[in-house]
Amino acid sequence: MSSVLRVSSGRTSLGPRTATTVADVVNELRVPIVAAPMAGGVSTPELVVAVGEAGGLGFLAAGYLSPDRVKTEIHRVRSLSRCRFGVNLFVPGEPSGADLSAFRELVADQGRPLGVAPGEPRWDDDDYRAKLALLLAEPVPVVSFTFGVPAAQDVRRLQRVGSQVVVTVTSPDEARQAVAAGTDGLCLQGIEAGGHRAVFVDDGRSEAGGPTHPLLDLIGLVRAQTTLPLIAAGGLTDGRALREVLAAGAGAGQFGTAFLRSPEAGTKTAHRSALTQRRGTALTRAFTGRPARGLVNEMMTELTAHAPAAYPEIHHLTAPVRAAAGAAEDPERMSAWAGLGADETRELPAAELVAAWGAEIGRSA
Ligand SMILES: Cc1cc2nc3c(=O)[nH]c(=O)nc-3n(C[C@H](O)[C@H](O)[C@H](O)COP(=O)(O)O)c2cc1C
Numbered sequence: 001m002s003s004v005l006r007v008s009s010g011r012t013s014l015g016p017r018t019a020t021t022v023a024d025v026v027n028e029l030r031v032p033i034v035a036a037p038m039a040g041g042v043s044t045p046e047l048v049v050a051v052g053e054a055g056g057l058g059f060l061a062a063g064y065l066s067p068d069r070v071k072t073e074i075h076r077v078r079s080l081s082r083c084r085f086g087v088n089l090f091v092p093g094e095p096s097g098a099d100l101s102a103f104r105e106l107v108a109d110q111g112r113p114l115g116v117a118p119g120e121p122r123w124d125d126d127d128y129r130a131k132l133a134l135l136l137a138e139p140v141p142v143v144s145f146t147f148g149v150p151a152a153q154d155v156r157r158l159q160r161v162g163s164q165v166v167v168t169v170t171s172p173d174e175a176r177q178a179v180a181a182g183t184d185g186l187c188l189q190g191i192e193a194g195g196h197r198a199v200f201v202d203d204g205r206s207e208a209g210g211p212t213h214p215l216l217d218l219i220g221l222v223r224a225q226t227t228l229p230l231i232a233a234g235g236l237t238d239g240r241a242l243r244e245v246l247a248a249g250a251g252a253g254q255f256g257t258a259f260l261r262s263p264e265a266g267t268k269t270a271h272r273s274a275l276t277q278r279r280g281t282a283l284t285r286a287f288t289g290r291p292a293r294g295l296v297n298e299m300m301t302e303l304t305a306h307a308p309a310a311y312p313e314i315h316h317l318t319a320p321v322r323a324a325a326g327a328a329e330d331p332e333r334m335s336a337w338a339g340l341g342a343d344e345t346r347e348l349p350a351a352e353l354v355a356a357w358g359a360e361i362g363r364s365a
Pocket residue numbers: 036037038039040042061062063088145146168189192193194195196233234235236254255256257258337338339340341
């Protein structure tokens with residue numbers, strides 16, 4: 001790992017373990033394991049703390065949460081532990097301008113058995129500026145960005161208050177843009193990953209939204225162009241997979257799906273049981289208007305071919321249906337995000353998972 005991630009700030013507000021120099025968070029992990037930010041209530045403060053106390057790095061997922069709720073979650077983490085952690089933000093894109101009237105009818109058909117109507121397909125920026133302002137006022141050790149590259153000025157502001165900035169990328173070109181914006185590290189997301197593809201621009205060309213890279217290829221391509229610390233995400237299920245990404249040049253592996261059945265995760269009951277049903281995964285825009293990998297179900301199968309690139313308009317359009325499905329424990333109409341490692345998930349406390357993967361690579365907390 002490079003020491004480029006080291007940032008001197010002179011601040012002392014990040015807690016006792018950061019002192020006056022903000023240390024290289026990734027280099028100092030006792031086990032090179034990151035718990036992915038997982039929106040929709042999956043990444044609870046309890047999961048973040050369990051992973052952080054076990055020697056890894058947990059992330060809160062600020063996407064879709066109000067700034068007040070993000071603040072509450074940050075305070076909850078701090079009330080439970082002095083461990084380091086990160087917060088993930090969604091970078092807003094542009095309104096799609098897509099005509100969603102025909103797609104709306106298909107969503108209405110999905111809602112009928114659950115007794116709910118589609119939501120309003122509105123565009124919003126997810127309160128991005130307000131969440132950034134919160135993180136400037138209450139700095140956390142790491143801030144990661146998904147769906148785009150933050151403005152260089154915002155990267156500098158976060159660094160000035162002592163945070164390290166990570167940008168999630170899916171291609172060498174996106175990595176170049178993130179480096180140009182001054183990021184301290186990159187999260188590389190391979191096509192294997194569960195949840196949304198982090199593509200900066202969903203050009204609508206293919207289901208996957210443009211060129212797609214398996215994780216190991218992506219690490220090789222990006223490692224050749226930068227010395228920045230790399231966090232590798234996508235399809236990691238165990239210590240063997242972690243060892244492979246470390247050998248390829250990553251400094252840490254980011255696990256998402258593999259934590260979904262941990263008791264500390266906020267994963268819904270129907271999502272947990274669907275993970276045990278060997279449904280397979282696929283990429284779809286059907287639930288949110290952006291390509292994302294999830295467990296195959298009826299709603300995905302019916303809508304995928306009809307869903308245009310329109311995020312977050314489709315997210316808001318399908319939200320009531322997905323919420324009702326979650327409440328009714330109906331696995332056929334929820335966005336049950338999961339990566340290619342879906343069949344390997346284990347119902348174990350997060351600390352045990354981290355310890356097991358760490359032991360497999362000869363690193364223990
Ligand atoms: C349920 C779920 C929710 C996710 N939410 C987010 C998110 O809010 N922000 C983000 O950057 N990535 C999100 N991701 C993607 C993860 O950061 C990571 O790239 C992915 O989980 C890695 O692949 P894996 O799931 O195969 O381990 C999510 C993934 C899952 C499975």
